[in-house]
Amino acid sequence: MSDLLKSTALKDGKRIVIKIGSALLVDAEQGAVHRKWLETLASDIADARARGQEIVVVTSGAIAVGRRYLDLPAGGLRLDEKQAAAACGNIRLAHAYQDVLGHHKITVAQILVTLEDSENRRRYINARNTIETLLKLGAVPLINENDSVATDEIRFGDNDRLAARVAAMISADTLVLFSDIDGLYTADPSKDKTAEFIPVVKTITPEIEAMAGGSASNVGSGGMTTKLAAAKIALNAGCRMVITKGERAHPVKALEEGAKATWFLPDATPKNARKQWISGSLKPVGRVMVDAGCVKALLAGKSLLPIGVKEVIGTFERGEAVQVIGPDGEIVARGLMAYGAEDAKKIVGVKSSDIEAMLGYQGRDVMIHRDDLVLDHD
Ligand code: GLU
Numbered sequence: 001m002s003d004l005l006k007s008t009a010l011k012d013g014k015r016i017v018i019k020i021g022s023a024l025l026v027d028a029e030q031g032a033v034h035r036k037w038l039e040t041l042a043s044d045i046a047d048a049r050a051r052g053q054e055i056v057v058v059t060s061g062a063i064a065v066g067r068r069y070l071d072l073p074a075g076g077l078r079l080d081e082k083q084a085a086a087a088c089g090n091i092r093l094a095h096a097y098q099d100v101l102g103h104h105k106i107t108v109a110q111i112l113v114t115l116e117d118s119e120n121r122r123r124y125i126n127a128r129n130t131i132e133t134l135l136k137l138g139a140v141p142l143i144n145e146n147d148s149v150a151t152d153e154i155r156f157g158d159n160d161r162l163a164a165r166v167a168a169m170i171s172a173d174t175l176v177l178f179s180d181i182d183g184l185y186t187a188d189p190s191k192d193k194t195a196e197f198i199p200v201v202k203t204i205t206p207e208i209e210a211m212a213g214g215s216a217s218n219v220g221s222g223g224m225t226t227k228l229a230a231a232k233i234a235l236n237a238g239c240r241m242v243i244t245k246g247e248r249a250h251p252v253k254a255l256e257e258g259a260k261a262t263w264f265l266p267d268a269t270p271k272n273a274r275k276q277w278i279s280g281s282l283k284p285v286g287r288v289m290v291d292a293g294c295v296k297a298l299l300a301g302k303s304l305l306p307i308g309v310k311e312v313i314g315t316f317e318r319g320e321a322v323q324v325i326g327p328d329g330e331i332v333a334r335g336l337m338a339y340g341a342e343d344a345k346k347i348v349g350v351k352s353s354d355i356e357a358m359l360g361y362q363g364r365d366v367m368i369h370r371d372d373l374v375l376d377h378d
Contacts, residue, residue, distance in 0.1 A: 008200065008263040010242070010256045013174035015054045015135075018045075019163035022060040023180050024246045025093075031068025033061070033096045037249060042097075044252030045140065046104035054135050056170065057097065058143045058163035062089030079152055086147035097142050107139040112146035115156050118165045119281055119321070128169045135170075154283070164230035168237035168276055175234045176255065177227060178246025183262030184224065186211050197260070202267045204232050231264040233280045238266045278334055279374040281321040286314025286341060288324050288367065295326045298333055303366040304373060306347040306355065316341045324368070335373035338364040 010016070020041070025034055045055050063082050066089025072081050090112060098108045111130060117123040134141045143166055145156050156162040160177060167175040187195040201208060212224035227243055234241040244261035248254050255261060290298075294308025304324060316322065318340045324333040337344060344367060347358050352365040 006265060007240075008242075008261075008265070010174065010176070010252070011051070013053060013240075015056075015170065015172040016048065016174040016176060017056045017058060017163055017167040017170075017172045018176045018252070019058040019159055019178060020060060020246065021159070021177075021179050022064045024178055024251075025059065025061040026064040028064070031065055033065060033093070035096070035100075037247070038096060038100050039103075040249040041251060042100035042104060042106075044250050045101065046106060048252060049106065049140075056131065056135070056141045056143065056166065056172065058159055058166055059093055059097070060144065060159045062086040062093055062144055063147065065089035065092050083148045083150075086144075090144055090148075093144070094142060097140075101140055107137075108142050109134045109139045110142045110144075112144055112148075113162070113166075114146045114150045115154050115283065116150075117146075118162075118169065119283055121277065121319070124169060124277060131166070131170050158226040160226040160230040161233065164233035164237075164239075164241070165280060167234055167239045167241075168280055171237070172239050175230070175239055175241040176252075177230065177241065177243045178251050179227070179243055180245065180247065181224070181243070182245040182260045183243050184208070184211060184227075198262055201231070201262060201264045204228060204235070204264075235264055235266045236279055237276045240265050274371070275374050278321060278336060278372065281334060284321045284323045284334060285316040286312065286320070286322040286337070288312050288322050288337075288344075290324055290326060290332070292327050295332050298324065298373065298375065301370060303370040304333075304335065304368040305352055305365070306344075306350045306367050307352065309344075309348045309367060312341060312344045312348055314341055322368075324373075331376050333368075333373050333375045335368035337368060338366055338372075 025038065027034060048055055063085045066085035066087065067077065069088050070085055072085060077085065094108065094110045101108050111127065113127055117127055131141050145159065145162050147155065163177065164175060184198045184201065185195040186198065189195040209228055212228045231241050241264040242255065242261045244255055244259055288309055289311040290304065290308050291310055294304065297308065298304060314322065316337060318338065319336055321334055322337055323331050324335060326332045339347065343359055347355050350358055356362045
């Protein structure tokens with residue numbers, strides 16, 4: 001593992017994804033973009049680029065900005081209102097970034113992505129190639145969720161996980177979450193005086209997850225829980241992640257100069273790109289229930305054979321991601337199915353040598369090949 005991944009110095013990053021939360025960028029009352037602050041961010045980005053660092057920005061705030069121009073009421077919005085607000089807000093956000101970065105002769109290019117784009121391998125690779133090309137051409141990719149076309153079931157809903165998926169997608173080495181909280185505490189510091197700050201996290205243990213439970217930040221869609229989910233995706237991809245307060249002027253510079261922050265550092269060699277993608281899949285489309293013998297075989301590094309399968313649940317095509325569930329109901333692994341749901345259901349419990357007789361064609365011997373399988377504790 002390279003030393004970079006042990007470092008808590010921002011200047012060591014070569015490819016950095018910066019996530020900007022809504023609360024930082026947009027005035028909650030007025031719905032106006034915090035222009036002065038954004039100018040200081042742009043100047044930091046220009047400095048980072050001048051040092052040779054590649055920067056990708058994942059921005060929130062489209063709904064917060066757009067609702068003002070559409071005169072939508074205060075308080076919670078319906079999904080269709082959010083979709084409309086995002087359509088109106090993304091264009092204004094992009095303008096604001098274009099203006100402030102334009103002063104530094106930096107070109108901005110906007111990409112709006114959906115959860116589906118990151119779950120479908122071909123679209124994932126396409127999005128990755130576009131971002132890579134933009135970086136090669138010297139632009140700053142500006143990314144947000146395409147809320148206008150995403151319904152609730154197929155939304156990330158928070159840009160913390162979206163930013164982590166993007167970081168993994170483009171093999172970034174650093175993910176910065178600028179937030180309204182300065183990092184992770186053992187308990188919610190606003191409620192518990194004994195809460196202690198945690199400067200470095202290497203593994204996201206159940207204890208760490210429990211800490212996040214009570215300390216959700218109240219602005220934007222992402223509380224501490226989505227930030228830890230983001231950290232898992234990032235660490236799995238071998239990307240370090242840092243949470244820090246972003247509201248001060250020149251937030252990137254402040255972080256470079258050692259501002260208070262929680263750094264999440266990967267402690268293992270990243271999985272290959274395909275396995276990373278599988279383990280980061282957020283919406284498996286089906287479940288394969290397996291017996292204890294099968295779990296044992298999987299843990300020993302074997303492929304998943306139809307004979308160890310008890311039941312196949314869900315509707316999916318060949319090549320889609322499913323969860324593998326053990327006899328106690330625990331998620332054992334995730335993987336890409338060698339058969340679509342219809343055929344997979346026909347070969348439940350069947351010996352591999354009998355697959356042809358059951359399906360009328362010679363398919364693969366396995367239901368999930370081990371190259372397409374990631375154990376949950378990998
Ligand atoms: N995609 C949403 C927006 O631009 C923000 C999601 C979030 O707050 O993380 O308004």
